[in-house]
Amino acid sequence: MKPIDLRSDTLTQPTPAMREAMANAEVGDDVFEEDPTIKKLETLATHKMGKEAALFVPSGTMGNLISVLSHCQRGDEILLGERSHIFLYEVGGLAALGGIHPRTVPNNPDGTLPLALLEKSIRHSDIHSPPTRLICLENTHNFCQGTPLRAEYMDSVRELAQKYGLKIHLDGARLFNAAVALNIEVKLITKQADSIMFCLSKGLSAPVGSMVCGTHDFIQRARKYRKMVGGGMRQAGHLAAAGLVGLENLVERLKDDHKNAKSLANQLASIRGIELEQPNVETNIIFFKLDPNLMDGETFVNQLETKSIKVIMTDQGIFRAVLHRGVSTEQVKIVAEAIKSILSI
């Protein structure tokens, strides 16, 4: 039996239309800026984000890294959430490779950074202090239950950034999940950011790739940093072709993943021994806790595996389930039934 894989939306397989587009893509050498399919994708991303320019990159991690590098000098400080992907899960690249000093601010449960704390964390011209240069936000916020950050919140961070002359980078790995969940045009949550990274390889189902967007100058610097870290690809239009299909055709269907996530959350909430980290699931990510008196985390994961269901344990007794195109409404019921039967020992 094919497993029901809830570990991540990166597990999505390309659609038949993507495979066809990839096979037939017109390509050139992108380091020479001669790949027409990549150019087309960059133009579409530029337009959708409401920015001046865009750059196709191999991964979200590289997109975030070169964005931060393009905004900062060595020794600059950036402000970001203590639960942010950039801080927790990108191998410390900004410090290791960029000499950039991360200063974390505790996230609110909804993924936002408290404005007062953010403001207090901004350094002034004291000789002892590294200069604060950048604020990084994450939308949707992966490790805050996939919560979308509202346009109003983005506006107030913009105001703060403007007051102190700081830039804003948006880690929008799941930006379209946010726009779809909030039922707004994506530009309303990108206009406050100086730069944006979003992933084609998650809910949008492309096999590879992310986009970085910003001003012409910014993208010029990012293009150079992309080359520096080995991300200058050649006939990569074959990859961009899949991203184009995702961006053009698979945004609206993210609603289905959100519906499935809500449905799974509701079913899990009624199971004895399971507690949702946040009852109000807004996008495609669910975190839930298992009562340790009932079963330890490893046993739970193994029992699910024997039923061909995969989830990730992010902490002892805490699990993440991510809904995506590869998981149907029918399978959501199967998962809930399986968990119920495992715990009713």
Ligand SMILES: *Cc1c(COP(=O)(O)O)cnc(C)c1O
């Ligand atoms: C997945 C993810 C990334 C990184 O993307 P990769 O393509 O896996 O490198 C960055 N930020 C967030 C919030 C993510 O969920």
